[in-house]
Amino acid sequence: MNVVILGAVSGIAIEIERIYAARGANLGLLDIKAEDVEALKGDLQVRGAGKVETMVLDLSAPASYEGTLRDISSRLGGIDALLVVYGILGDQARAKDDLAHAQTILSTDFTSAALWMLAAAKIVNPAGCILAISSVAGDRGRKSNFVYGAAKGGLALFAQGMAHDLAASGPHVIIIKPGFVNTPMTAAIPKGGPLWSSASDIARIIVNAIDKKRGPIVYAPWFWRWIMLILRLVPSFVFHKTKL
Amino acid sequence: MHEVVAPWTIAQARRAIETSAAPWLPYGMGRSYGDVVLNAGGCLIDTKRLDRFISFDRENGVLEAESGVTLEDIIRLVLPHGWFLPTTPGTKFVTLAGAVANDVHGKNHHRVGTFGCWVRSLELARSDGRVQECSLDKNTELFRATIGGLGLTGLITKIKLQLARVPGAYLDSEEVPFSNLDEFFALAQQSDAETWEHTVAWMDCVGRSAGRGIFMRANWSDKGGYDPRLDGLKVTVPMELPSFLLNSVTIKMFNELFYRVKSLRAGRTLQHYDPCFYPLDSIRRWNLLYGKRGFYQYQCVIPKAVQREAMAELLKIISVSGLASFLVVIKVFGDNKPSPGYLSFPMPGTNLALDFPNRGEVVHKLFERMDKVVAEAKGRIYPAKDGRMPAQMFRDGYPEWPRLAALKDPRVHSDLWSRVAE
Numbered sequence: 001m002n003v004v005i006l007g008a009v010s011g012i013a014i015e016i017e018r019i020y021a022a023r024g025a026n027l028g029l030l031d032i033k034a035e036d037v038e039a040l041k042g043d044l045q046v047r048g049a050g051k052v053e054t055m056v057l058d059l060s061a062p063a064s065y066e067g068t069l070r071d072i073s074s075r076l077g078g079i080d081a082l083l084v085v086y087g088i089l090g091d092q093a094r095a096k097d098d099l100a101h102a103q104t105i106l107s108t109d110f111t112s113a114a115l116w117m118l119a120a121a122k123i124v125n126p127a128g129c130i131l132a133i134s135s136v137a138g139d140r141g142r143k144s145n146f147v148y149g150a151a152k153g154g155l156a157l158f159a160q161g162m163a164h165d166l167a168a169s170g171p172h173v174i175i176i177k178p179g180f181v182n183t184p185m186t187a188a189i190p191k192g193g194p195l196w197s198s199a200s201d202i203a204r205i206i207v208n209a210i211d212k213k214r215g216p217i218v219y220a221p222w223f224w225r226w227i228m229l230i231l232r233l234v235p236s237f238v239f240h241k242t243k244l
Numbered sequence: 245m246h247e248v249v250a251p252w253t254i255a256q257a258r259r260a261i262e263t264s265a266a267p268w269l270p271y272g273m274g275r276s277y278g279d280v281v282l283n284a285g286g287c288l289i290d291t292k293r294l295d296r297f298i299s300f301d302r303e304n305g306v307l308e309a310e311s312g313v314t315l316e317d318i319i320r321l322v323l324p325h326g327w328f329l330p331t332t333p334g335t336k337f338v339t340l341a342g343a344v345a346n347d348v349h350g351k352n353h354h355r356v357g358t359f360g361c362w363v364r365s366l367e368l369a370r371s372d373g374r375v376q377e378c379s380l381d382k383n384t385e386l387f388r389a390t391i392g393g394l395g396l397t398g399l400i401t402k403i404k405l406q407l408a409r410v411p412g413a414y415l416d417s418e419e420v421p422f423s424n425l426d427e428f429f430a431l432a433q434q435s436d437a438e439t440w441e442h443t444v445a446w447m448d449c450v451g452r453s454a455g456r457g458i459f460m461r462a463n464w465s466d467k468g469g470y471d472p473r474l475d476g477l478k479v480t481v482p483m484e485l486p487s488f489l490l491n492s493v494t495i496k497m498f499n500e501l502f503y504r505v506k507s508l509r510a511g512r513t514l515q516h517y518d519p520c521f522y523p524l525d526s527i528r529r530w531n532l533l534y535g536k537r538g539f540y541q542y543q544c545v546i547p548k549a550v551q552r553e554a555m556a557e558l559l560k561i562i563s564v565s566g567l568a569s570f571l572v573v574i575k576v577f578g579d580n581k582p583s584p585g586y587l588s589f590p591m592p593g594t595n596l597a598l599d600f601p602n603r604g605e606v607v608h609k610l611f612e613r614m615d616k617v618v619a620e621a622k623g624r625i626y627p628a629k630d631g632r633m634p635a636q637m638f639r640d641g642y643p644e645w646p647r648l649a650a651l652k653d654p655r656v657h658s659d660l661w662s663r664v665a666e
Contacts, residue, residue, distance in 0.1 A: 036253060039296055046297035047321060184252055 002076040004028035004069075006059050006116060007086025009036040011183025012133070015203030016083065021049035028072040028079070029054045031086070051076060059086045060108040065119035073123055081210055082120045084113050084132035087152075089185050095147040102147050109151035114158045117173075121162065126170035129210050132159055134177045136219070139228040142244050156217065163216035174215035178202050179224040197221060246283060250290040254310065254401045258369050260289060261399055267657035268371075270395040272312065272339030276346065277541050278631025279659035280394055286657055289399060291339060297321065298402060305407035306364065311341035311400045316474060318405075323472045327407040328517070330362040336522050341400040346628040347392030347585045349595075351442035351462070351521070354578025356408070360391035360585045367402040371655035375401070380584060389651040392585030394627060396661060398653040414468035415442065417460065417515040421507040424455040425556055431459045432576040439463075442520075444575045446506075448499045449598065450492065454563040457574070458506045462520055473518055480528035484535050490601045495568035502570075534601050542611055543597035543626040544618045545577060551594040554621040558596060558614055565610045569598040586644035589626045597629065608632065627660060638664035 003020050005013050008029035017027060021044040029044075031037050034056045041052045053075045055068065062068050073079045090105035113132055120130050137145050138153030159175035166173055180186065180196045197220070205220040219225040231244075247266060251257035261268055269283040271290050281288075294312035301307075305327045307318065315329060316336040322328065333348040342348075347360040356362075365379035368390060378387035390397045418440075422428050428445055435443045440461035447457035524530050531538065546554040555574075562569070579592035600607050615637055618625065624641025625633045639645060649665060 035255070039253070042298055043296035046300045187250075 001025045001080045002028070002073075002078050003081045003083070004030065004072055004076070004079050005083045005085055006030050007084070008054075009033050009040055010085050010087075011185065011199040012178075012181065012202050012206070013083070013085040014040065015200040016085070016206055017044055017049075018047055019203060019207045021045075021047040024048050024050050026051040026076050027053070028076050030057065030059060030068070030072065032056065032058050059116075060104075060112045062112075065115050066123070069116075069119050069123045079120070079124045080128040082116075082124050082128075082130050083206075084116050084130075087113070087133065087185070089145075090148050092145045092147055105147050106151050109148065110154045110158075113155050117159065117162060121166060121171070124171045128170070129172045129174060129213070130162070131174045131176065131206065131210060134159070134175050136177050136179045136224050136228050138177065140232050142239075144244060160216055172213045172215075174209050174213075174218060176202075176206055176209065176218050176220050177224065177228075178220040179227070246285075247287045248290050249287060250293060252293045254294060254369075257289060257291070257294060257399060257401065258373070258375070261369060261371050261655070262373050264371075264655065267655055269656055269658050270311075270341065270345070270399050272342035272345075273314065273337050275335060275338050275342070277629045278627075279663065280346070280627055280630070282659040283657055284659055291341060291399075294401065302327075305409060306404060307407055308402060308404040309340060310402055311339060313340045314338065315340070315343060320472050320474055322407055323410075323413055324470050326409060326411075326470065328410040329359075330406060330408040331356050331359055332521055333359075334522065335525055337525060340403050340405070341395075344391055344400060344403060345393055345395045347583055347588045348628070349577070349590045351444045351460075351575065353590055354436060354443070354576060355441050355580060357578075357581030358392075358583040358585070358588055358590055360583045360588065361581050362406045362408075363391065364404040364406055366390060366400050366404070368398045369401050370398040370653050385647070386651055388584050388586050389648045390585075391583065392587035392589070393648055393651075394587070394658060394660065396648060396652045396656050396658065398656065410464050411466035412464065412468050413470050413472060413517055414465045414514050415462040415517060415520050416465040416512065417462035417520055418512045419506055419510045420459045420461075421503070421510055422457055422459055425552070425559065428455075428457065428459065428574065429552060429576075435459070435461045436576075436578075444573060446502070447572045447574050448503060449559060449562045449572050450496045450499055450568045450570075451563060453499070453503075454559055456503060457572075458503065458510070462515065465514055467514060468516070473516060479526060481530060481532040484532045486535055490534060492566060492568040495570045498570050499568075534599075537602040537604075539599050539601050540607055540611070540631060541597060541599050541629040542614060543595070543629040544614070544623055545589065545591055545593050545595045545626075546618065546621045546623040547591060547593040548579075549593075550621045551576075554617055554623070555594055555596065557617050561610070561613050561617065562598070565606070565613075567600055567603065567606060567610055569600050571597075571599045573597040586647045587627070587642050589624065589628075591624070593623065597626075627664075630660070633664065635664045 003025050007013050009031040027049050029037055037054045087109045095102035134156040135152040137149035138156050156175045159173055163173035181202050183199050202220050209218045249260045251260050264287050266287045268287040268289055271288040274281055291312035294310040296310045298308040302325050331350040331352055343359045347358045349358045367377050369375045376383050442462040445457050445459045575595045577590045577595055
């Protein structure tokens with residue numbers, strides 16, 4: 001199986017790649033940090049990966065979306081699964097004042113991710129899968145992180161539409177909505193409590209979703225679906241009194 | 245309170261140790277029992293994310309990996325190819341560097357020595373920015389100070405380990421009951437003569453039946469295949485149990501039951517390596533069974549020359565105290581392969597390890613009496629399990645400790661070190 005990951009060095013991506021490496025899959029690793037990608041390649045090869053191809057580039061602003069994907073596809077001999085895993089959390093307070101920062105969050109987490117998915121629709125094996133990572137933050141706009149939340153929420157809607165569009169022909173489209181995950185992205189947030197998941201928990205859910213063609217919307221872990229349902233139903237006159 | 249830094253790459257880890265304002269200490273899985281891995285008021289470098297494999301020579305069983313890789317990760321990778329750890333401690337939830345820094349030993353010590361005997365080389369990063377490759381041929385002194393060096397020589401970043409060939413994932417295992425210390429020593433000698441590779445015994449130290457136990461011995465078997473079986477069901481202790489639940493009466497009952505059940509089932513079986521080597525690993529957070537007050541472990545080794553007398557003396561002191569321990573492990577160490585480490589715990593003789601629920605002052609008094617016996621016998625206590633050994637015991641037990649002190653990284657600090665060496 002040929003698996004391509006955009007954002008290969010991110011916390012969740014590493015765990016996904018390790019699962020596929022143990023299965024002997026061929027991997028395409030794309031990320032911006034060259035030396036981290038090389039160390040990762042070595043680790044995955046020891047763990048049993050087949051062919052491992054790497055590309056170093058700025059995923060939020062590639063020279064050509066389609067060109068990049070065709071390149072990695074020809075090096076691996078096709079793409080069976082394309083995973084859009086890169087993203088930035090950004091700083092909500094800063095984004096409100098500094099529009100350039102807001103633009104970075106929106107273009108990295110939404111615009112570029114959506115364009116990768118559109119490009120992939122024509123290149124990924126129709127029997128295969130396109131998967132992107134959204135967030136429960138995208139289920140309701142909240143004052144604490146609505147710039148990030150909107151980007152992720154938008155991506156979820158986009159994926160949902162693509163899933164409908166490609167339902168008859170394939171590839172299969174999945175959007176994953178994780179809750180709190182312990183990765184470098186959340187390094188600054190205090191952790192603890194039963195709601196926190198590890199990167200490997202989420203990775204297992206993702207690989208399982210691809211294996212079983214679940215979705216298109218998959219909450220990770222499952223209980224977030226119900227938490228967010230309740231959160232979405234709270235009327236604004238109540239919600240506006242909170243600091244959430 | 246500690247500041248905890250968890251770098252995601254070796255480059256980040258090096259930056260962290262070079263720029264840390266507070267004294268720092270490497271921290272792996274934190275399985276050491278006492279203050280070996282504590283650094284109050286300072287900084288802990290959590291190495292869990294330094295978990296990449298670098299290379300694996302499947303023909304010769306040589307593995308190179310970053311220091312935060314766990315023994316469990318290693319088994320998962322190498323066992324399907326016919327390799328295993330050359331020796332292993334009683335839990336696989338420790339990091340590779342942790343195993344080296346404590347120079348851990350296993351049930352086959354009398355055959356293969358300690359973990360440190362099998363380290364081909366390691367890479368060490370220090371606060372001054374230097375990164376050195378250490379082995380028996382290169383930076384030898386630093387190599388020998390780092391094995392068993394409790395993290396004090398710097399941050400180990402990479403380790404190259406020689407693995408051992410195994411014929412399968414199962415062991416041919418036998419359990420033999422014995423009724424006193426003399427019978428234990430006889431079994432130990434007989435097992436050695438019959439070339440059993442892995443041996444250990446559980447012993448009852450409570451009341452009148454003190455000295456009886458179950459002797460376990462095992463050899464790798466070629467039956468059963470190579471399945472690491474690491475994804476089985478696990479039980480987690482949900483919260484601290486009330487302390488009154490673990491007392492002399494209940495422990496006595498446990499020991500009685502354990503001895504009887506094991507005696508009934510004595511004999512040979514084919515056992516998977518996981519329950520054989522790692523019996524407690526399937527109960528996550530088992531330390532919570534000891535309740536809020538926790539427990540103290542006393543692990544010591546008595547030199548061969550006086551082992552019978554000193555062990556008998558220790559058992560007498562323990563049974564007289566009325567304090568009960570239910571996890572008592574006794575094992576004979578060998579002299580086949582001395583460790584390269586300056587601070588290595590095992591020596592030819594007998595090893596005794598006990599857990600006592602923390603009952604405050606009475607436990608400390610008991611340990612002081614045991615210290616006297618150990619010191620007089622010229623034995624020593626295992627730092628990885630220790631939380632209270634007096635400084636003099638440490639210095640007498642580890643005469644090479646000044647060599648470690650000389651090579652210690654000046655910015656590294658642990659509470660154990662200030663307790664015993666400063």
